Amino acid sequence: MLVLSRRVGERLVIGDDIVVTVIEVRSDGVRLGIDAPREVRVHRAEVxxxxxxxxxxxxxxxxxxxxxxxxxxxxxxxxxPGQPEPAAADSSGTPPADR
Known part of the structure; x- marks a missing residue:
């Protein structure tokens, strides 16, 4: 795992087309902005x-x-009425045609 220190406004580039920007740092968390192509799915891990x-x-x-x-x-x-009833299977469960 790569661990970096970044300040508000600083960016991190992943590959050629994903940019993560630090938007805000609070005492209880960090807000990040992620700029990525539409085909790249970005989800929170807990979700x-x-x-x-x-x-x-x-x-x-x-x-x-x-x-x-x-x-x-x-x-x-x-x-x-008038149609023959289907043949019953024997105790093995196999229909008469397959015996």
């Missing part, structure tokens, strides 16, 4: 961490969630 944590929580499924999803599965549609 990215919060988004990552929320995404992990959103995809986690517990047993009650799995049970609720299983209840949403529709039962097989009944066949029309």
């Amino acid at each position: 990215l961490e919060a988004v990552r944590a929320a995404n992990v929580d959103a995809v986690a499924a517990d047993e009650s969630t799995a049970a609720a999803l299983q209840r949403l599965v529709l039962p097989p549609r009944p066949t029309s």
Whole structure:
């Protein structure tokens, strides 16, 4: 990690097209101005961490969630009169055509 001392108004150049300027220094923090191309994403680290944590929580499924999803599965549609019923699978779960 590079550690630099900068005063208000001084700049730091990253690569060829990113400029960080010290705007204000307070007792509780520093205000920085960042001039970067639109395609360069600039985010606060704590916001990215919060988004990552929320995404992990959103995809986690517990047993009650799995049970609720299983209840949403529709039962097989009944066949029309005159059409043969689908063949039942044996105890192995394999349909007759695949045995």
